Amino acid sequence: xxxxxxxxxxxxxxxxxxxxxxxxxxxxxxxxxxxxxxxxxxxxxxxxxxxxxxxxxxxxxxxxxxxxxxxxxxxxxxxxxxxxxxxxxxxxxxxxxxxxxxxxxxxxxxxxxxxxxxxxxxxxxxxxxxxxxxxxxxxxxxxxxxxxxxxxxxxxxxxxxxxxxxxxxxxxxxxxxxxxxxxxxxxxxxxxxxxxxxxxxxxxxxxxxxxxxxxxxxxxxxxxxxxxxxxxxxxxxxxxxxxxxxx
Numbered sequence: 001x002x003x004x005x006x007x008x009x010x011x012x013x014x015x016x017x018x019x020x021x022x023x024x025x026x027x028x029x030x031x032x033x034x035x036x037x038x039x040x041x042x043x044x045x046x047x048x049x050x051x052x053x054x055x056x057x058x059x060x061x062x063x064x065x066x067x068x069x070x071x072x073x074x075x076x077x078x079x080x081x082x083x084x085x086x087x088x089x090x091x092x093x094x095x096x097x098x099x100x101x102x103x104x105x106x107x108x109x110x111x112x113x114x115x116x117x118x119x120x121x122x123x124x125x126x127x128x129x130x131x132x133x134x135x136x137x138x139x140x141x142x143x144x145x146x147x148x149x150x151x152x153x154x155x156x157x158x159x160x161x162x163x164x165x166x167x168x169x170x171x172x173x174x175x176x177x178x179x180x181x182x183x184x185x186x187x188x189x190x191x192x193x194x195x196x197x198x199x200x201x202x203x204x205x206x207x208x209x210x211x212x213x214x215x216x217x218x219x220x221x222x223x224x225x226x227x228x229x230x231x232x233x234x235x236x237x238x239x240x241x242x243x244x245x246x247x
Contacts (some may be wrong), residue, residue, distance in 0.1 A: 023210055048096060049108070069115040072227050074164030076109035078191070078244050087190040088183075100199070119171045119221040127214035131207075134137035135215030135238040138208060147204050149239040154196075159216070161227035167244045168227055174217035181209045192243030199240065 038044060049068075054060045059068035067221065083093040097105065114124060125132070139159070143152035151169065155161055161168035169177070183189035184201035191197060204212075237243060 005210045007236070007245070017143045042107065046111065049112075056115040056117045057112045058115075059120070059171075059173075063123070063175045066173075066176050067119075068112045069117055070225065070227075071113060071167050072110045072161055072163040072165060073106075073159070075167045075244075076112055077106050077163065080105040080109060082189075087192075089188050090216035099201065105108065111198035116226070119225065122218045122220060123173060125174070125214055125218045127210075127218075131211050132215050133211070134207070135211035138212050139215060140144060148200065148203050151216075154240050154242075158222050158225075163227040163232040164229070165242075166227070168225065168228070169216050170219050170221045170225070172216065176211035177216060178209055181213065192242050194243050196240040196244075197216070199223050201220065 017027070020045065035209060039050045052060070052065045054065070057067065059065055059069075059104050065225055079088065080097055080100075081102070082088040083090065084097040084105065086094070100108075127135075138148065142153070152159060159168060159170045178188065181201050182212050183206070184198050187198070189198075190202035205227040
């Protein structure tokens with residue numbers, strides 16, 4: 001047999017094998033996949049959430065999606081309602097929750113609130129020392145002359161939030177923080193009236209947003225990052241009346 005005939009023979013054999021695989025192998029694989037059982041658990045159903053928010057809701061490193069693991073359940077529930085009801089506008093989230101009931105959204109919120117995976121190290125920052133100091137002062141002191149309360153007066157001294165309705169601000173990427181403050185300013189993100197964050201964001205200058213976001217993004221998250229529970233009598237001590245915080 002010549003070399004040409006040899007390769008021609010083997011080529012035909014491989015083509016026949018490939019055709020046989022397509023005719024018989026693929027249906028067999030498809031049948032096996034159809035009979036494979038997927039567990040009907042809440043964790044399995046929420047794989048759609050962790051595709052963007054990371055395993056257990058810990059967030060990925062791209063800086064576009066926030067960590068939702070360990071956030072107070074009341075806060076997460078309010079945000080899911082806001083996406084569903086159009087107070088927050090992000091097409092992917094709106095599409096996912098558009099037809100979910102209040103009870104199911106509450107179940108999702110409670111699931112992610114109960115997750116406490118470790119935090120990633122803070123992002124490296126290119127902000128200069130002056131900008132970071134400006135951000136620190138706004139976070140811990142605010143600006144009374146402009147009617148800006150300190151971030152810590154609502155989000156807790158450790159900036160880890162106040163359960164059940166106020167989120168922590170540490171462990172979030174700078175770009176995400178900037179985007180959310182901008183969304184409050186433009187009205188593309190809303191909350192129940194009175195919308196206290198929209199009031200605060202409306203008083204922020206662009207350099208304030210850059211400073212606060214830069215400073216928060218480089219802070220280490222405390223070992224005990226679980227948001228303390230705000231007692232009913234402590235709600236009245238918050239500097240602003242917020243519609244999303246039940247009193």
